[in-house]
Amino acid sequence: MKAMPTEIAEVLHIVPACHQDARGHFAETYSRSALEPFGVAADFVQDNLSFSRRQGTVRGLHFQAPPYAQAKLVRCSSGSILDVAVDIRYGSPTFGAHVTRVLSAQNMHQLFVPAGFAHGFSTLSPNTEVLYKVDANYAPQCERGIRFDDPDLAIDWQLGNDPAFLSDRDRDLPKFTALPPVFMFADMTEVSECLS
Template identity: 55%
Template sequence: MVEVRRLALDGVLEIRPPKFGDARGFFSETYNRQRWAAAGVDLDFVQDNHSFSAAKGTLRGLHYQLPPRAQDKLVRIVKGRIFDVAVDIRKGSPTFACWTGIEISAEAWNQLLVPAGFAHGFVTLEPDTEVIYKVTDTYSPEHDRSIRFDDPRIGIEWPVEAGRVLLSAKDEAAPLLADADVFEFN
């Protein structure tokens, strides 16, 4: 049975699918729409993404897409370990600008569900880390947005020093939350 644990922000979930092992290795259904819907996670995933980060301290995020192309994300690790973060960017939400984070890893076999309306980011805690994530809408450059990973208003406590992270040019140029396009809370 799929284990689902609610984290500090509404809709952000840690999910742990069953894993069956023997002397040969293991088998796991990392996603089964019918079983997951029965556990309360009923989403229509349409695209899978795979990222590889060679160095420990690679930080990707905070990323999201605006409506009507907003994405729910289901993140898992196939190799390595990350600190994964979701930030509520639904203006008017009681938890607007709040964040929650969790370590996910290939060893722990846990996943993170980041709902639409939340920015997502992660930092690698090991070299050669591979992240796979499902999304509920395809990539749309016109709706793609980002927020600074070190925005003091959000105050994420990354487990890597800010001056030691590896960022893309896009993430270095990301605006602060106060200057970003965000969601309206319903």
């Protein structure tokens, strides 16, 4: 398993080793000991599965506020996605910048998205399934988000000229400039707690 820093060093692009023979293939999709040398110390507590029927579905940009902030390890088990992580750590030199990677069932690549980042993806093929591990339990009172198409973020979701297929909730998310300080970069202090 290889883990490589992306344009934002804390976001990691992970490539599992794939062993193939006449039967098919085998890959180790997660190994704590293999990822620890790259700074991944997340204690994953929940696995999530997202299925999207339509190509051009956009989910995001989402994050959870403290004390339920989540790191995520994302992979695509069927179809393909453009996975996106946006730095929302106030004071970070990459505040507002984003990382994108194509994750697919074929390439088996993964993205590690630490706490302090908003996350989303667009489906590049129909019938796409995304699996991701998180290191904090789902807390609906801590759910937050940013509009996927905010011009200040200028993310190319690889939709071509087609409109995104969105949930009503994602369509109504606020713009990036309306985001209050939730995470501070200096020591990754969490500055905004959600109410229980």
